[in-house]
Structures are given as C-alpha cells and as structure tokens.
Amino acid sequence: GAPIEADISKLEEGQMxxxxxxxxxxxxxxxxxxxxxxxxxxxxxxxxPKSTNTDQQPAFAQNEYRSMKxxxxxxxxxxxxxxxxxxxxxxxxxxxxxxxxKGGFFCPCHKxxxxxxxxxxxxxxxxxxxxxxxxxxxxxNHIMIG
Ligand code: FES
Numbered sequence: 001g002a003p004i005e006a007d008i009s010k011l012e013e014g015q016m017x018x019x020x021x022x023x024x025x026x027x028x029x030x031x032x033x034x035x036x037x038x039x040x041x042x043x044x045x046x047x048x049p050k051s052t053n054t055d056q057q058p059a060f061a062q063n064e065y066r067s068m069k070x071x072x073x074x075x076x077x078x079x080x081x082x083x084x085x086x087x088x089x090x091x092x093x094x095x096x097x098x099x100x101x102k103g104g105f106f107c108p109c110h111k112x113x114x115x116x117x118x119x120x121x122x123x124x125x126x127x128x129x130x131x132x133x134x135x136x137x138x139x140x141n142h143i144m145i146g
Contacts, residue, residue, distance in 0.1 A: 013071075018077065021145045021146055028073070029072070035103050035116045042102065042119070047119075047128075048120065068136075078130075114129070
C-alpha cells in the first residue's frame with residue numbers, strides 16, 4: 001500500500017482522528033500534558049513498559065512516549081489480541097473498575113487495556129503493545145504514514 005498523508009492542523013489536545021492505511025485504521029491523537037505526565041507512573045503495571053518488543057514500533061518510537069513527537073501519538077487501531085477495535089477512554093473508567101485509570105484504550109471484546117502510549121497492561125488477553133506504524137512529519141501539521 002502507498003503511504004498516506006494526514007492533516008492534523010485541526011486536531012486539538014485530547015482529540016483523536018482516524019485515517020485508513022493499508023486497510024487498517026490508524027489513530028492520531030494529540031495527547032494532553034496530563035496524559036503525557038501520567039505515562040511513567042504506569043510502568044510497573046505494564047507488560048512491556050520500555051517497548052522492548054521491536055516488532056511493535058519503529059526504532060524512533062522506542063521511547064517512553066512511543067512516538068516521534070511526545071504529544072502526537074500514532075497507532076494502528078487494532079487490538080493485539082484478536083484484532084477488535086479498542087476504544088479511547090481518556091477519562092471514563094472501563095469495567096472492571098480501575099481506580100488508578102489514567103486514560104488509555106479499552107478493548108470491549110475481551111477487556112484488554114492499554115495506556116495513552118498504547119502499552120498493554122498486565123493481566124489482560126492482549127500479548128503485546130499496540131502497533132506504531134512507520135510515519136514521518138512532512139511539517140508540523142502533516143504526517144506521512146507508511
Ligand atoms: Fe481485544 Fe480480545 S480482541 S481483547
């Protein structure tokens with residue numbers, strides 16, 4: 001599949017836009033400072049907090065934000081368990097109740113949870129972090145995916 005270009009000039013803090021690349025949904029989210037600040041505190045509860053599984057992201061995203069620019073998160077929007085579509089739960093706490101929920105993604109099919117970097121929590125069916133696709137910035141407002 002050819003690379004696609006996404007315009008994020010209208011993407012506000014906390015918002016997500018979904019584009020299609022190679023028949024897959026790709027999420028682009030402009031994370032808030034609070035969401036970024038919450039990431040390090042989740043490490044102890046995650047299966048692969050340091051993104052050591054190099055199949056799940058390009059080398060440029062093997063960092064604590066799993067992204068090229070900290071605020072802009074780009075992920076393939078498919079659960080790494082059986083491919084359902086996880087939902088963005090920025091604040092709403094998913095069931096079963098998690099008092100420490102700091103925002104992230106919840107897969108309704110078998111209740112896998114991921115943080116705001118797409119990192120999978122321990123104790124859920126999904127085996128790995130969500131996939132970060134290859135991408136690059138054309139300029140501040142345009143991303144090339146693929
Ligand atoms: Fe997402 Fe099973 S497909 S938890």
